[in-house]
Amino acid sequence: MNSAISSEQNGTRVLMFIQSLDLGGSETQCVEMARQLKWEGYRVTVGCLRADGPLKARLNEAELECVEFPVHTSLLRLNAFLQMLKLVAFLRKRQFKVVHASDLYSNLFAVPAAWLARVPVVISSQRDLGRWWWYTPVRRKILRRVQELSTQVLVNSEAVRQELLIKDGFRPEKIHVVYNGIDAQKYVQATGDRKNLLPGVSSIHKLIITVANMHTGAKGHGDLIEAARTIRKEHPEARFVLAGDGEMRQFFENQVRAAGLQEMFAFLGHRMDIPALLASCDIGVLASRTEGLPNAVLEYMAAGLPVVATTVGGVPEIIENETNGLLIPAENPTALSGALLRLLKDEQLRKRLGHAGRKRILAQFNFASVMARLKQLYRDPQHPAELRRTFPANSLSQANRGSENL
Numbered sequence: 001m002n003s004a005i006s007s008e009q010n011g012t013r014v015l016m017f018i019q020s021l022d023l024g025g026s027e028t029q030c031v032e033m034a035r036q037l038k039w040e041g042y043r044v045t046v047g048c049l050r051a052d053g054p055l056k057a058r059l060n061e062a063e064l065e066c067v068e069f070p071v072h073t074s075l076l077r078l079n080a081f082l083q084m085l086k087l088v089a090f091l092r093k094r095q096f097k098v099v100h101a102s103d104l105y106s107n108l109f110a111v112p113a114a115w116l117a118r119v120p121v122v123i124s125s126q127r128d129l130g131r132w133w134w135y136t137p138v139r140r141k142i143l144r145r146v147q148e149l150s151t152q153v154l155v156n157s158e159a160v161r162q163e164l165l166i167k168d169g170f171r172p173e174k175i176h177v178v179y180n181g182i183d184a185q186k187y188v189q190a191t192g193d194r195k196n197l198l199p200g201v202s203s204i205h206k207l208i209i210t211v212a213n214m215h216t217g218a219k220g221h222g223d224l225i226e227a228a229r230t231i232r233k234e235h236p237e238a239r240f241v242l243a244g245d246g247e248m249r250q251f252f253e254n255q256v257r258a259a260g261l262q263e264m265f266a267f268l269g270h271r272m273d274i275p276a277l278l279a280s281c282d283i284g285v286l287a288s289r290t291e292g293l294p295n296a297v298l299e300y301m302a303a304g305l306p307v308v309a310t311t312v313g314g315v316p317e318i319i320e321n322e323t324n325g326l327l328i329p330a331e332n333p334t335a336l337s338g339a340l341l342r343l344l345k346d347e348q349l350r351k352r353l354g355h356a357g358r359k360r361i362l363a364q365f366n367f368a369s370v371m372a373r374l375k376q377l378y379r380d381p382q383h384p385a386e387l388r389r390t391f392p393a394n395s396l397s398q399a400n401r402g403s404e405n406l
Contacts, residue, residue, distance in 0.1 A: 013043045014098040014378070015091065017110040021053030021066075023244075023270050024213060025295045026127050029156075029180055030102040031055045035062045036371050045094070047087070049105060054270060075108055084113050091117035098378050101125055101150075108146055115149040121378055124150035126160050128292035129313050144168050152377060156180050156293040157314025176377055179317075180293045181370030184362050187302035192280030198239060198266050205237045206344050207281040209305075211274060211296040212288070214246030220287025220310065220330065221252045227287075227337035228261050235344045238264065243277055245269045278303035282350065283343050288312055289330045298365050301325070301357030306350040308339040318365070324356035 014037055018030040031046070035058065038044045046059055051068035059066050067090070069083040091099065091114060099114035100123040101107045107124045114122040124147045147153050153175045155161045161177055164170045194201050201207070212219035224240065231238050242252075242265065249267060256265045271277060278284065284300025284307045291313035298318065300307045307325040309315050319325035326342070328335040343350050 011041065011043045012098065012378070013045070013094055013096040014100065015045050015047050015096050015110070015114075016100050016102065017047040017106040018102045019105040020048060020050040021055040021059070023054050023272075025180070025292075026103040026125075027053070027055055028295060029127075031058050032181075032183070032367070033100075033371070033374065034059070034064055036367055038062060038064060040371070040375075045096075047106075047110065049083075049109065054272060057272075069109070071109065075105065080109070084109060087113040088117045091119055097121060099123065100154075103127060104143070107143065107150075111146050111150050120151075122150040123152055123154050123377065125154045125156075126164060126292075127156050129160060129163055129290050140168070144170075152176055154178050154377065157317050159314045159317065160292050176373075178373045178377065179314075179365060179370060180295055180298060181365055181367040182295065182298050182302055182361070184302040184358075184366045186275045187278060187299060188304070188358070188362075190275035190279040190303065192276055192278070194280045197277070197280045198241070201239065205239050206235070206283065207239050207241055208283045208285055208340060209241040209243065209278060209281040209300075210285050210287070211243045211271075211277075211299065212286065213244045214249045214252060216246075216248060218289050219244075220289055221248075222255060223287045223289075223331060223333045223336055224285065225252065225255050225259060225261065225265075226333035227340065228264055229259055230334070230337040231340055231344070232261065232264060234341055238340075238344060240265045241268065241277070241281060242266065243268045243271045243274065274299060275303065278305060281305060283308065283340065285336075285340065286310065286315075287330070287336055288315075291315055293317065297325075298361055301354075302361040302365075304354040304358045306343050306353035307357060308336065308343065318360070319357075323353075324360050325353055 016030050016034045018027055021027060034044045034046050045065045045067060047067050047069060049069060049071045051066055069087050071080045071083050096119050098121045099110055099119045101110040102125050111122055111124050153170065155175060155177055156179055158177055161175050164175055165172060210224060214221060228240060253267055256262060278299060284305040286294055286296050286309045288294065288310055289312065293314035297307060297309050297315060307319060309319055309325060309327060310330040311327045312330050316327060319327055321327040326339045328339050
């Protein structure tokens with residue numbers, strides 16, 4: 001299992017595995033990495049437990065093979081075991097050299113299958129500090145045993161790495177930080193259309209956007225709605241644009257109505273035109289209560305928006321407070337409204353933070369730098385020191401400073 005891959009140009013077979021193709025941070029990263037790997041000469045297949053979803057179109061555009069191993073209920077059911085055996089046979093037949101599991105359920109499903117198939121490089125992932133409702137002691141122990149079967153564990157922030165080292169006792173050399181990346185030029189070059197985005201919007205309005213799912217309350221939509229009460233008193237021209245969907249959308253819409261804030265909020269649902277949306281807005285906000293390394297913050301900054309975000313997970317590894325964004329404590333609507341009001345009232349601050357944020361993303365979180373780290377891990381999983389030397393500058397120090405507010 002520890003043999004190295006000699007070159008990315010030899011058509012190395014890679015299976016990227018993800019639970020579904022719904023819109024989400026892990027799903028988007030998996031699909032975009034698969035597209036980039038194919039472009040660079042790898043022979044890439046995307047495997048999943050559920051193949052329907054908006055991101056399927058991105059795979060089709062790139063003519064990427066997508067293979068479903070349908071498991072729609074518990075991984076403890078007989079069907080899941082049979083599907084895992086099918087995956088083992090598939091891996092052996094195609095002679096994959098790398099299996100990269102991208103999220104919780106793909107860890108549990110694809111990593112054991114890759115181990116049984118004797119795939120040389122098996123990557124498991126830990127991409128967030130959430131899902132607290134899932135991590136019972138028994139489940140956590142099972143997941144860690146499964147991850148021990150992998151060659152290495154990939155995490156997307158130093159905050160997540162420290163969690164695994166301290167709470168789960170992983171060996172430091174087994175865990176690699178590879179930050180999320182984005183195609184930054186898409187956001188730099190995008191153009192927006194404010195008038196068609198929201199009815200009645202004019203030049204006097206300032207648009208504050210959050211891009212986040214609404215599956216739970218973890219993204220802090222409730223805190224944002226509470227903060228809007230205060231913001232309306234001092235800046236009634238502010239408008240909140242919410243891109244994303246999920247089971248709690250109706251709950252948040254009801255919360256907005258109960259607060260009498262309907263004129264300030266627009267719920268857009270799932271959107272595939274995020275670069276254009278961001279180009280139409282003035283401020284990006286993410287009020288999350290838990291994160292790994294949020295794509296939304298990277299996207300806001302690439303678009304040149306000034307950002308307000310909470311000091312959770314790896315966010316302080318992206319944002320240096322007052323330098324390229326504003327950091328606030330989580331679950332604190334007062335701090336959230338205060339930071340947003342500062343930006344609403346100060347055009348020069350908005351411009352300065354937006355410019356510095358874009359500069360940081362272009363230098364250190366674009367796909368080119370991220371893919372270089374990922375390919376190093378695929379080629380030589382036994383030398384984590386080489387990979388760690390590619391960390392973005394000051395990431396660890398920023399993480400340590402940010403952790404004081406967690």
